[in-house]
Amino acid sequence: MIKKIRARLNLRRHIRTFGDTVAAHMPQWSNHSNAVLIIRLDGIGDFILWLDSAKEYRKIFPDKKIVLLANTMWAGLAECLPYWDEIIPIERNRLSDDLIYRYKFFNKIRKRRFQIAIHPAFSREYLIGDSLIRMSGAIQKIGVRGHMNQSYRKEQDKSVSDAWYTKLIPGDKAPMMELKRNAEFIRGLGVKDFESHVPKIEKLLDLPPSLKIAKPYCVIFPGAGWKSRMWPSAKYAELIRRISASSKWQVVLCGGHDEKIICERIIELSERNAVNLAGKTSLVELVEIIRNANLVVGNETSAIHIAAATDTPAVCILGGGHFERFLPYSPEITSYAALPVAVFKKMDCYGCDWKCIYPSKQDNPTPLCIDAIDVKQVEKACAQIISKAS
Helix, strand or coil, rough: HHHHHHHHHHHHHHHHHHHHHHHHHHHCCCCCCCEEEECCCCHHHHHHHHHHHHHCCHHHHHHHHEEEEEEECCCHHHCCCCCCCEEEEEEEEHHHCCHEEEHHHHHHHHHHHCCCCCCCCCEEEEEHHHHHHHCCCEEEEEEEEECCCCCCCHHHHHHHHHHHCCCCCCCCCCCCCCHHHHHHHHHHHHCCCEEEECCCCCCCCCCCCCHCCCCCEEEEECCCCCCCCCCCCCHHHHHHHHHHHCCCCCCEECHHHHHHHEEEEEEEEHHCEEEEECCCHHHHHHHHHHHHEEEEEECHHHHHHHHHHHCCEEEECCCCCCCCCCECCCCEECCCCCCCEEEEHHHHHCCCCCCCCCCECCCCCCHHHCCCCCCHHHHHHHHHHHHHHH
């Protein structure tokens, strides 16, 4: 059985490699367009943190059409922002898993004949961002020297894909907060004095009546990109009881469709009359719900970065896997609003990239660095924000 699975995976890899080679050598008959393609396909939180740098591309390329290749997860939000002229949405998981979709999409991008293609991600992915750079057929292909992410042959793949770029901007190998990392790339494009700031998202729309909540209210966002990184539901439920008792604020739980059941369970455990909006909002609507909230509490996820970008006080329950890369925000970073408060329990293994050295329990897969965070710690951080609001 194992041999058969390996044989299928090898066959799939060979087919994908053959298809990529064919797509990369498709003839391009027309002249290059006066357009810049920006490839940004990571998660929602990464996209939010990138927005302060994204606005600089208009200044760097004032006479060119700017086209953003966008993850479908946040493409709708990107369409509301003025930093680009066109958006091409892409299902990133299908790009690596669906070989027909991959081949057709590569041909679509190659036919656009972009003059410049830019891939500003420090953590590169061979099968996605790097491969799109290769297929773009652009005259200039710019990226970061960075490191390879999600590849079992990191060194071999990086040595191959480095050659697909015409320019690789050096990146400091030392750990760096993502806002600073994005600013480093912009300076590499020629804006020598550019410094990192917390991005600011202006009002995008008026919420429909069904999503308008009487203030004051608190948003609880219990989901996470990786479910094991979520603070336990029982602790969220206890926190809701304490917030309700101390503030009388309405509690609203938000998240995607996948978090709907988790949010229902938390409300059930809390025995409070909380509102469950998980799966009922678009990303743009979620931004406005967070903007109008008095407080946001969540794991290390997009909701915390949205709160920072909309001037909403936030408390983040933070583990150690990516500590100081995405959160906490560096205190020297300029912000027009209060930075999110990170609650954590520092351990020697912080910075493990979520390769936990402690065995997980079958009944509780939450990493120790998150599970060890006590409800009282989070309540204390929330109480300070509630007191200021009062």
